[in-house]
Amino acid sequence: MSSIGIVGAGQAGIVLGAGLLRDGFDVTVYSDRTPDDYLHDRGRPTACLWGDQVVAERELGLDFWDDTAPAITSIHLDLCLPDPMIAFSISAGLRAPALAVDQRLKFAHGMRALAERGARIVVDHISAQKLEKVAAEHDLVVVTAGHRSLGDLFPRDDARSVHTEPRRSLFMMNVADYDLSARSEHADLAFSFMPGVVELFWVPFLDKDRGVTRSIVVEAVPGGPADRFSDVKTADEGLDVLRGLVRDLLPWESDFLAPARPTSPVTWLNGSVVPIVRQPVDTLPSGRHVLGLGDAVVLNDPLAGQGANNATRMATFFTSRITARGKDFTAEWLAAQFDDFWDYGRHVNDFSNVLLEPLEPFQQELLLAASRNQEIAGCVFEGFNDPASFTPWFTDRTRARGFLADHGVGRSSVLRYKLDVAWKVLRHKVFG
Template sequence: MRRILIVGAGQSGLQLALGLQAKGYDVTLMSHRTADEVRSGRIMAPQCLFPTALRHERELGLDFWTARAPRIEGLGVSVAGPEPATGGRTRVVDWLGRLDGCAQSVDRRVKTAGWLDTFAERGGRLVIHAATVSDLDALAGRYDLVLAAVGRGELASLFGHDADRSPPHAAPRRALAVACVHGLGPCPEHPGLDAVRCTLVPGAGELFVVPTLTLTGRADLLLWAGLPDGPLDVFRETTGPGEHLARTLELLERFAPWEYARATEVELTDANATLAAGRHAPTVRHPVARLPSGGLVLGVADTVVADDPVTGQGAGSAAKCAASYLASIVERGERPFDETWMRAAFDRHWESARHTTRWTNAMLGSLPGHVLDLMAAAATHQPVADRLARGVDDPSDFEDFFYDAERAETYVSSVVG
């Protein structure tokens, strides 16, 4: 039986560990927190998995919360107009695109804790320890394959920067602030239908409203993604959850009053339901790291492809990476997991991940005119809205029309007739 060590118990590390466990591998998983510590801790960066990523969970029988989590069937996008001198912003664009299938968001405190318990119950070896480079150096020789699914920190720094694949952003591009709330009213534009709603505030950032399942049941995430030092980047000095929520609502009233109108009765779901985070520069790293003693480590998900969270692709990309690596590991059989194989396994994943990286980087800057034209066309032509929404699930489709003005115009013309 092949022995595999996975360091990191997020979406990718746990999904891969559980998938390998089901295939009969001897898996050791290192997590820096127990399941109970995760459940009782602060909310983590929110996640929303779109249909493809959810399918990977379903194929492994890990979709434990399908019946309880809101079924997200659409993506709504608004573009806020300029702020008038007298207040009261309006929307210059508003549309709702339908997904091909449903998306779902589950609080990572619920999912991570649940999967940690499942891994242990199924006989997996769970080690609670914040692993260091020296730990891996001492352990690597005992395993056929070592994988790091850690995102950032000392272990991530083992993986060198890949200048050819990395975005041209050397500094963080967004500061995130999230509050998980009960009591958000229904959206009048699509009553009875759950959708992720995104408001683009030119020159300031974005607002996301995401139906989710949390520790206390159905809830909604209010997430601001602000340009650093801009008008939405006001959460670093908050003194507690109450002030965090108050600032969230103040920004809603000023920049997205149509969303504020349904948020006047909200309250935090629990005392740990706020988070200010996200100050990490997007980067792509080389997929293989060498330990001081010569052992090799394969990077997983955002250990090596760290996209900005502005497009909400983090958890989905992690799920896709875990699925791709699982297939590569199983197909390898009894042959050694050497450096050549490691690089090939990453390249297989990169064929999909590169599209997410390109799209995310495109959304970080000022949107070009042809993209704004696409947004406007979506407001009056449902096929355009649906295609943009479904591109969130599969960003490779954007290659055909999103990045080039001529192709965008040709596409819209074909829809308009």
């Protein structure tokens, strides 16, 4: 079989490597970290893998966490107003359990698993210059590392890219010792959404150091009242700022967070992301070409929780196409395969992008209906697992109305829901 070089040992690289090894390819993985380097690294972005992608990992024998990671079986979402108050809530079970596992654990165990299955592991920082040598040694090289020195190999695809600047300021930290009895909603995955201000995620998480914990992700609208984390320098500082944000904007969460402690001094991050789609194939100065996958070519804001999931989808898709072809991976063929993948991948980008924008009135009506209808709520949350099931009716006004009608929600019902919320808001303003 052909020789495949994979640059990067993150989600896309490990899934692609496991699939190609299963299918008999000669696989070499190039990583700038050893497994121990990953284990001793600082905290990495929170990655919640939704049900279908959990199954995809299990089918590849990468299911190392089923007995230890907390199974996420439902979602609770609070739609909040700046008064502050909860305007309405949506709760529903998931079609299949999701898992959120510390990527330091995942990538360390994944690299070791690939080595045990026969992959050659080369620990080296592969620069653009070194990529020429790597490309000469393999029938195909796939770049899955998203760091700038290689990501910039692949030009921006203006037709598929929407944004030119970050849409959110980000903060993440893992905490333990929280008071779960203070908010029963945190028994599973919880979202706090305050449109135009902040989205905050409380994720059941398997932390490298403390086991079952919560990973808290803050997506603040830049320049708004939740955009407070840019000067954070330590985990303790970050937690203090987070407590202040919760006290000011989401006070009903304060008791849950009050006793919490960081899981370690390094399990926090702040920053921002510019969502981008890049051309999937780059031709090197020698004339050889490489394929990009994962964050190297498709980078979304974490708001929709699609980074690791889309990397898994891409790696699974290209495993099947590479296996079916077997050899002769021309640049034209690779680009055509990416176009085929984009028939699905565009829904992922649409899902991610729509959540970054203010809600249209018809989208507000959909969420209101979901707060009263469990079937609609399930469809809303299934969007995280399968964006293609969500975007057709959530992004088009006419199809949204048809979707509601199909679920027995007419205009009179929507009006009643709006009046109920308006009355709740009025009572809050008058009586507190």
